[in-house]
Amino acid sequence: MNWKLNFKKNPDTVKPKKSKTREWVDAIVFAVLVSTVIRGLLFSAYAIPSGSMEGTQLTGDYLFVSKLSYGPRMPNTPLSIPFTEPVMYGIKTYFGALQLPYFRLPGLTTIKNRDIVVFNKPDEAGPEYNIPVDQRTCLIKRCQAIPGDVLKIIDGQVYINGKVAPNAPKQQTSYAIVTNGQDINVDALQDLHVTVRQQISPDSYEMVMPAAAAAIIKTYSNIKSVTPVVARARFYDAEIFPHNEKFKWNLDNFGPIKLPKKGWTTPLNDSTLTLYRRAIEVYENNKVTVNGKDILINGKKADTYTFKMDYYWMMGDNRHDSLDSRFWGYVPEDHIIGKAMLTWFSTDSTKNIFNRVRWDRVLRPIN
Template sequence: MSPYIVLAALIILCLAGLWLLFKKAGCRGWEALIPVYSAYIMLKISGRPVWWLLWFFVPVINAIAAVVIYTDFVKSYGKFTIRQQAAAILLPFVFLPKWGFEKRTQYLGPSASSEFAQARHQQLKKSPAREWTEVILFALLATTLIRTFFIEAYLIPSPSMESSLLTGDYLLVSKVNYGARFPITPISFPFAHNNLPLIYTKSYWDGIQLPYYRFPGLSEIKRGDVIVFNYPMDADSPYYRPVDKRENFIKRCVAVAGDTVRVINAQLYVNGKKSPEPADGQQAYIVHTKGNPIDSLFIRSLHIDVKLKYSRTDYEMLMTREAAKQLQKHPGINNVIEYYQSVSGYNPSIFPHDGHFNWTLDNLGPIIIPKKGWTVKLDELTIPMYKRAIGIYEANKVKIAGNTIFINGKKATEYTFKQDYYWMMGDNRHNSEDSRFWGFVPEDHIVGKALFIWMSTDENESFLHQTRWARIFKGIR
């Protein structure tokens, strides 16, 4: 069964449960179906002030606030125990419909009201301070579990995926689709990935490292999936970070384990066939103008990035094919010509960083993506390609003496890989640091699959116009 069908079924069950519980509180059931507005109704039902909605716009605090609001909501129906609240958070698709249908679960009143709270304190014999402490600790624990094993918010920090994803897009990333990864570095500060805010010191202790383990997922990684993963090069100096504490990157998986990748004149080929281009992916173009400045608002409306200015009339710009067609019609433009980097000698910044390969961003390959159980013959042409995977990602000692290769002190003429690898590329092909620079992404670096955009802001706009309303709850193609 498709994971999307399973996910849709779970969402429908949750919404059906909320619909029934809303009706029990005297609200209209359909109000549960409207994002954000349903949170407003939960606040009304539980007696919290409406301004609490502002917490949703504060990073880190928004996750904790969501758990507290949701917990207050189920308390209003008599679900006071930690067990019941954990069930509501971890298995909402089971317990929300159950409580919605069962007659004994009724709306008792706003759980945040003073009368309700006093009765509750007397019943449990707990002070308000103790109960708030328990609520906050539970919210921290529940939020950590949700972020680790189920779903996590992620901000697009750079233009490497434009125009599919824009800088300032906030995504929800599913850990369930490919299977949640059990924490490799278990001792770390909550909600801080690898650095503590403000003081910028390590947020984790790497004295304990657990073996890699991934829970079963709903699906395998597929070509075309937009994936969040740990940046492989953070294994090197100066960071030497553990796998799960390496920086989070987001790219599109264009090739999976066992595939053969090649790029010819900016066109990607996988297993000898042209790979479909991302619908909103950007390409590089040389733009010849008539000398007059082009309307900057027009450029921004098409999400065009002016990369280089060659002269008063000539530019290199990054844009989608549709934007190129629109720009060509502009009265101030002479020509819009697609551009790609031709082969022009050895480029040490391009993978595999070896003089045998005169590759560029737009012309490279063929490259075979390692697959678990695949055995590769090792020689002067293959060892540059796979040395990092064998040595760094699969924890072997690789030494090359003349034409002889040693792995863990033993002469080696071949190697069998222990895990799958993937080839990642940004949709903004001429403004993306991706596998063309640093090679393969190992399976144990995979964080999760990007599902949809839940918020989007443009920092170049004024405060009142920063929100990109058209992108809210937009799916990712």
């Protein structure tokens, strides 16, 4: 028997033409796939919703964030609706029953001191929230300390490993302003990007501004004094990490505290457990119990603990109007999203429609 195999294409066979609807569906599917890959692996766009980074980044800035810089993080919840908020109209847009372990591809660089970083809010970790890491609120802050650094804040000035950390050029803090009773020009305050936090008396105010603006306000004829507002040393603020009276820390006087580093082993005692328990228990998924003087990790007595991840210390440039690591502690590496690279657009909601766009901030590099 002779078998003849004909692999030649029949010239009379005509491939059916796609309908307009099918062409549109294919185009949309392709666009979604490409944009999802780009957004997941290369870069994403984010908006600044609050003033915690003013005057470096302003409310209404729109940013490009590079995920390649520190390595693209693979999603914990791969089954989610792209380009949506985690919860819309009270309904989750992700399938939380399927969660993958933390994994990150190699990056172009590592996080360095003073990088501006976008990350998921670590305060939303823990069983009481039950939110996967990649679905937690996104924040933007400046990295003040990297793994292994010892951080201390003295009268509002950050020190890293015993040395003064350079301040951001437009870093802001609170000042007590005393006038001679005459009103301050409101337009002048707006031009200097000064925020009036409160009026204490007819001639006394608390205002938030950069040091350069404070120097200018001092020259006004109706200003008697401009003094930085600084919480006194050893004044205990219960809202400040680690929320324990053993550590009498506050916004302006804090530490010293060492940032955990992957592979670093710390002895365990009352003090170190207070500082690192959240990292050990919540971020690294261990069960910690205290039985008398004994510390047990996963049911076994432990005198030391070796960290599995790197941790970072993030703070806003608007020092007295920023919820940051001073309130909720370290940021674990699995919460890092990427490096803020470019302000591609910016709007000021307080202006009218003709003056709303801040053209001087469009396509502006971030540093």
